[in-house]
Amino acid sequence: MKHPLRPFYTLGLVAFLVGASVVVAEGPAVSQEAQRTLTVIGRGTEAISATLAQVSLGVEVQGRTAQEVQQEVARRANAILAVLRAREVSQLQTTGLSLSPNYEYTNNRRILVGYIGRNTVSFRIASDRVGPLLDAAVQAGATTIDNLSFTAPEATIAAAQRTALQRATQDAQSQAQAVLSALNLQPRQVVSIQIGQAAPPPKLFSVRAATMADSTPVVSGELQVEASVTLQISY
Template identity: 55%
Template sequence: MIHSTSSIDKSVSWHRFKALLISAGLLSLTFANPVLAQEKMMRTLTVSGRGTEMVATTISQVRLGVEAQGKTANAVQQEVARRSNAVINLLKARQVDKLETTGINLNPSYQYDNGKQTLTGYSASNIVSFRIATEKAGTLLDEAVKAGASRIDGVSFIATDEAIAATQKTALREAIQDAQAQADAVFSALNFTKGQIVSIQVNGASAPPPRPLEDFQNMRASAASKAPSPVIGGEQEVQASVTLQISY
């Protein structure tokens, strides 16, 4: 069979046109896929949940020390050293934890009269900090005063590291449940289908600074009495927050 040149050209042109259409379709799909993928990724809900737990404070963080005044720097320093050694030996005997020196001071004392400065003596102090079970803190403070301590700079209450770590995990679980509950409420209200969690961000799980004991004056006064100084701990708050990104 003999085909004319015109027919062959038309056939070739048609095949080329179909190829161009197919190629254009493929290109169109190629360009559309990233857009669809991006749109799908943008369909997410971001929610943040919080969890709060309380943990018992069973440890007392104590700062106490010795201070003295006298006519000469040498005499004052020797007196502070003598009494400080007695206090530190007591604390070591009671096996307190994290015992360390936090301050040593020696300062001149002056008297001012009609603009004239006169040296009257010296004052010195030696401050230590330590941790002890709160149930033992009152008795130990009384013993420290008898051993030579003359100032109590601070008492604060904290939980053990193990108790805080366990409570942080519980607070984190609460934060996740809170975030998921918020997401469920939103999806239900909008009649959307909840998808997978595509991102998790733990914003933190921490405990605030130790709670201080405020009434030091009463504690100093009771230290001189026969009854043990009352030292009662409380609870420490542990917080956690989590951010979830959920597809739909």
């Protein structure tokens, strides 16, 4: 009685029974070398001039009645706004407006002695014009300069970020080449890329109007734009 042909699989070998002879063929490989990778982090920076000043200033008034305080705050605030508009500042807006009672404590008793009114505005101006403008604002009635920081136009920051990224990429490549060369290995290809970047933090200053000199010197300086690039490279 004749039997049908039946395949047999043993340890990756395939055997076929043909008549009285046996033909053996090797099967496909079942293991591959694991991919080896090196991860490096490159960093880059680019310095830009801080050509814009972001300013927050205002007026604070104390008085006996709420009405007189509010009227005086409004008078001074309008005078300050007239100065700012004449200097053609940008992004001018009111950022704070308040009127609150002012108390004193005597013999564990709270006594109303008057009211405190505040009006605060913020704006942007070229950094080389901010000193004279602060002097003019104080002369117009400003009593507080709450914040002074320096930044740069968005287009300038974006261009600096691209330059910082290029430098970070070159730094990562240089690190990888140095390591692999020292080990007598050759890079094959970039497996993954991760990018990290941030806008430069504004340079902050705090100034009190009462301590300002007749002519206020202001130096904006530079901002540092930073970026990082993480490369995973096979070898």
